[in-house]
Amino acid sequence: MATSHPNSFGAAATLTSGGKTVKYFSLPALDGKNGIDLKKLPYSLKVLLENLLRLEDGVTVTADDIEFLAKWDAEAEPSREIAYMPARVLMQDFTGVPAIVDLAAMRDAMKLLGGDPQKINPLQPAELVIDHSVQVDEYGAANAYDLNAALEFQRNRERYAFLKWGQTAFHNFSAVPPGMGICHQVNLEYLARVVFTKEEADGSIVAYPDTLVGTDSHTTMVNGLAVLGWGVGGIEAEAAMLGQPVSMLVPQVVGFKLTGKLREGATATDLVLTVTEMLRKLGVVGKFVEFYGPGIAELPLADRATIANMAPEYGATCGLFPVDKETLNYLRLTGRSEEQIELAEAYYRAQGMFHTSDAAEAEYSTTLQLDLSTVEPSVAGPKRPQDRVLLSETPASFAKQLPTLQGPNANKAAARQMVRWEGEGGHASLTGDVTSSEGAPAPVAPQEVTVQITTHDSGHTGGQEVVAPANSVKERFGVDPDKYLSDGSIVIAAITSCTNTSNPYVMMAAGLLAKKAVEAGLTTPPWVKTSLAPGSRVVTDYYTRAGLLQYLDALRFQVVGYGCTTCIGNSGPLPTDVSKSIEENSLVAVSVLSGNRNFEGRISPEVRANYLMSPPLVVAYALAGHISHDFNTESLGKGKDGNDVFLRDIWPTQKEVSDAVHQCIDSEMFLTQYAKVSDGDANWQQLKFPLGDTYGWEGDSTYIRKAPYFDGMPATPAPVEEIKAARVLAVLGDSVTTDHISxxxxxxxxxxxxxxxxxxxxxxxxxxxxxxxxxxxxxxxxxTFANVRLRNKLAPGTEGGVTRLLPEGEGMSIYDASVEYAKRGTPLAILAGKEYGSGSSRDWAAKGPRLLGIKFVIAESYERIHRSNLVGMGILPLQFLEGQNVESLGLTGEEIFEVVGLKAMLDAKFADGKIVSVIAESSEGKTTEFSATVRIDTPQEILYYQHGGILQYVLRQLAGKA
Structure with missing residues (x-):
């Protein structure tokens, strides 16, 4: 607690916990002062209020800021900016590596500006978990994990050596090595403090809420543990690490009341898909969501974390639960110290933030309500997480969606006969064309097939081709010819992602279902690529204690790695015969996964339909092999007794699941695993890395290159230039995600x-x-913009990262076009529809466009994080006025664009409004002039844009040049 703190509200106080006295800033001290009444203030805003109260300095945070937030108007549109300083920053390696690359490049640039490179250092604790690099190359075998881990290190040696350098070069930075778990699950089970403590210069200890920003949008999962945090772009996270506050508008808060209890057969995943659908329908982009009501007490913390994890999918900044007894129980279960648990309870009770059954309900901007007993088994797909479908209606839904999923050659598609045999010395695959009448919903089994048998043994391949009557194939080759791939065949079934592998209830349900399936005599079809990627090693510990791992193994759900795999596209290659069947017949293959993202092209470029679901349903669909399987009327196969086995016969009861969880999980598991979480395996320990304050860039590296953002950067920023004679690089539709861009x-x-x-x-x-x-x-x-499912209206009839160079009209890749435009000195633009940039908080979705030469984007609306990232990279986000878009204005994207009046508007800090004129001139000389809103939303963002980006601003500030 700095002595210069104004303490305008007399809130500095002390409390005793564990025999120790700690300082804190008391929220109850504000009650009654200047008409302040905190009883109705939402829990999430109390966290922000404490942040302002503690960090008051009269400049960045003023007494007026504190009073404004304390008197929050639930119905007001967000208009007031506050400076929020999170306690820490969380990263995963995909987003963390470029962040550390940028910091290393900033050290080089600091030298050139005559400053001290050591000033470029995380000022807030920065924690990175290496979890996004493992890929499912091997699966369905006992050694799958070892092989995938070896390949991971082989591919990523340069990146990992760079991160080890960062550990030694930067203070306040730590990394969890690969193979330890998923970023957000490690955060939930180990890194999160709930209450943070910091030693002041005078030796005293100050306590405050644990808060964070993370470079992954699913940072919100820790909201289930009552820790306020959300995803930001890597560039914004870097600024937070360097001591810059997060500038944010005081948000509206949506209250989501939960009542009742989940009924038999429904899981936390079904609940979160229901919540996602409801909140997306309401519209909560840029808002906080806060859960309350008696139903909270019925939700174990793991279920809360599952709901909180998917805040980006329902569009909210966060999805927060309060601190209560269940929070403390979870801290105890996961091996946190009694001292930490006691302080958490004492602190939140002192702040009036400890939730009890008789707690008064806060006032919210809007409220929703859900009776948990009404939740039904569901899936979401085939393209978006908010598109929930009842399990019973999935076959009909897929049939309806099929025409929108098919590729350009779909009319030529025939089903493909495909079976595989596993045996000694490798495996043989058998494929054959299956004839079907055009438009038939399912193929007709052939009378005669051409059989290609390919054997793989010790890396050698041999083969033969024979024509055989279909009814003789089983006898001659030992395989069943009555299996085929068709539209809807499931080729990937993955228990993956932090969303569900952090939840032992749904994980135990999957294991128990596997046990019952194996005991009944069921197997998974050979064309389904199965995988289990737990979020922490504790998962396999409790699976082993419960005796369930052997049954998952028997269904080929072997552990393939501890990391974020299928959910981010690290699903690995499909078997050659499966790939060939999909490609040759233009099939709409399907993935089922227990993740949180199923956007087009994300899971696998060969899979056109992707469905999210609970882990036990992933196992069920893996057994079924086809998304159109009707679990109510169709069996999963014949059991050992020759009778049909239905899903209802092997689905575990809530009591079975609960008993397994309580009997097989204890705190000792967490203490054992996390005691060695920083050690890494032998590969990590033996990894060599360079030393020094600045990084020794390898000139021939194809993994790590010095970031170019500071090349030729002057000590002071040049004036903002007006944008003239710009060309459009792509014209895009609605719901273009960061997966399409990054x-x-x-x-x-x-x-x-x-x-x-x-x-x-x-x-x-x-x-x-x-x-x-x-x-x-x-x-x-x-x-950038190279996603195989991107549809650029400038290049009609195509998919992928292609465009037309203007004015010539020549077709080429988006990158090649950008290079040619750069030679001509032509600034570039993107035209887009609604929800531009939704999805993961990927910094490269803004960095890539910046390096392509894109100066501005005009969209109908933006996802929160992406809009912020665009500004952070010096790209101007403009928004069409309500009711206007590319089509209504008659724009083709072939025009030459000019943005009028931007410089004067920025210089005046939007004193006269935020509406600029945009002039588009066609090749025939026709001029279309329209207005657009400048989406630079805060005064701090004006500074970032004027400096060419947030990193340039921070660097100049630290060098004393800003």
Missing amino acids: PAGSIKQNGPAGKYLAENGVKPADFNSYGSRRGNHEVMVRG
Whole structure:
């Protein structure tokens, strides 16, 4: 507690916990002063209020800011900016590597500006969990984990060495090595404090709420533990690490009242899909969501975390639960010290923030209510997490969606006969064409098939092709010819992602279902790629104690890694025969996963339909093999006794699940695993890395390259230039996500990024993923807007990262066009529809466009994080006026654009409004002039934009040049 603190409200106080006295800033001290009444203030805003109260300095945070927030008007539109300083920053390696690359480049730039490189250092604790680099290359085998881990280190040596350098070079920075778990689950089970403590210069200890921002949008999962945090772009997180406050508008808060109790057969996943659908329908972008009501007491903390995790899917900044007895129980279960638990209770009770059954209800901007007993088994898909479908209606829903999912050659599609045999010395795959009448919903089994048998043994391949009557195939080859791939066949079934692997109830349900399935004699079809990627090693500990791991193994759900795999596109390659069948017949293959994201092109470029669901349903669908399976009327197969086995026969009861959880999980598991979480395996321990205050960049590295954002940067910013003679690089529709914009997934050999790597001596087998190469801007800029499902209206009839160079009209890749425009000195723009930039908080969704030369975007609306990231990279976000869009204004994207009046507006800090004129001139000389809103939302963002970006602003400030 600094002695210079104004303490305008006399809130400085002390409390005793565990025999120790700690300082804190008391919220109850505000009650009754200047008409302040905190009884109705939402829990989440009390966290923000404490932040302002503690950080009051008369400049960044004033007494007026504190009073304004304390007297929050629930119905007011957000208009007042506050400076919020989170206690810490959380990163995963995909987003963390470029953040550390930027910090390393800032140290180099600081030297050039005559400053001290050591000033470039995290001022707030920065914690990075390496969890996004493991890929499901091997699966369905006992050694799958070891093989995937070995491949991970082989591919990522440069990145990991760089992160180990960062651990030694930067103070206040720590990294959890690969193979330890998923970022958000490690945060929930280990990193989160609930109450934070900090030693002041005078040796005293000050206590305050644990808060954070994270470079992954699912940072919100820790909201289930009553820790306020949300996802930001890497650039905003870097600024927070460097002591810059997060500038934010005081939000509206939506109250979500929960009553009742989940009924038999419904899971936390079904609940969160229902909540997501309800909140998306309401519209909560840019708002806080806060859960309250008697139903909270019925939800174990793991269920709360599942709901909180998907805040980005329902569009909210956060989805917060309060501190209560269940919070303390979870801290105890996960091995937190009694001293920490006692302080958490004492602190939140002293602040009037400890939730009890008789707690008064806060006042909210809007409220929703859900009776938990009405929740039904559901899935979400095939393209968006908010598109919930009742399990019973999934077959009909898929049939309805099918025409929108099919590719350009769908009319030529026939089903593909495909079975596999596993045996000694490798495996054989059998495929054959299956004839079907055009438009038939399912293929007709053939009378005769062409059989291709391919054997793989010790890396050698051999094969033969024979024509055989279908009814003789089983006898001759030992495989069943009555299996085939068709539209709707499930080719990926993955228990993955922090959303559900952090929840032992749904995980135990999956294990118990697997046990009953195996005991009944069921197996998974050979074309389903199955995988289990737990969020922490504790999961396999309790599976082992419960005796369930062997049954998951029997269904080929072996552990493939401890990290974020299928949910982010690290699903790995499909078996060759499956890929061939999909490609040759233009099939709409399906993935089912227990994750939180199912956007187009995300899971696998070969899979066109993706469904989110609970872990036990993932197992059920893996057994069924087809998304159109009707669990009510169709059996999962014949049991050992020859009778049909239905899902209802093997679905575990709530009591069975609850008993398994309580009998097989204890705090000792968490203490044991997290005691060694920083050690890493032998690969990590033996990894060599450079030393020094500044990084020794490897000139030939294709993984880590010095960030270019500070090249040629003057000590003081040049005046903002007006945007003239701009060309449009892409015209995009609604719901273009950061997955469409930011490079993700595998790198295609014939794309700009693949060509760059090949030119630099990298073999296609070693391309790795875009995520693993996020520290190399040369790769990333070439993969920006390269998603295979991107539809650019400037290049009609195409999919992928292509455009037309204007005015010539020549078709080419978006990257190649940007290079040509750069030669001409032409600034670039993007035209888009609603919800531009929804999805993960990917900094490269803003960095990539910046490096392509994009100066501004005009969209109908933006997702919160992406809009902020655009400003943070010096890109101007403009918004069409209500009711206007590309179509209504008659724009084609072939016009030349000019933005009028921006400089004067910024200089006046929007004193005269935020509406600029945009002039679009067609090749025929026709002029269309329209107005657009400047979406630079805070005074701090004006400074960022004027400096060319947030990093440039921070660097100049630290160098004493701003």
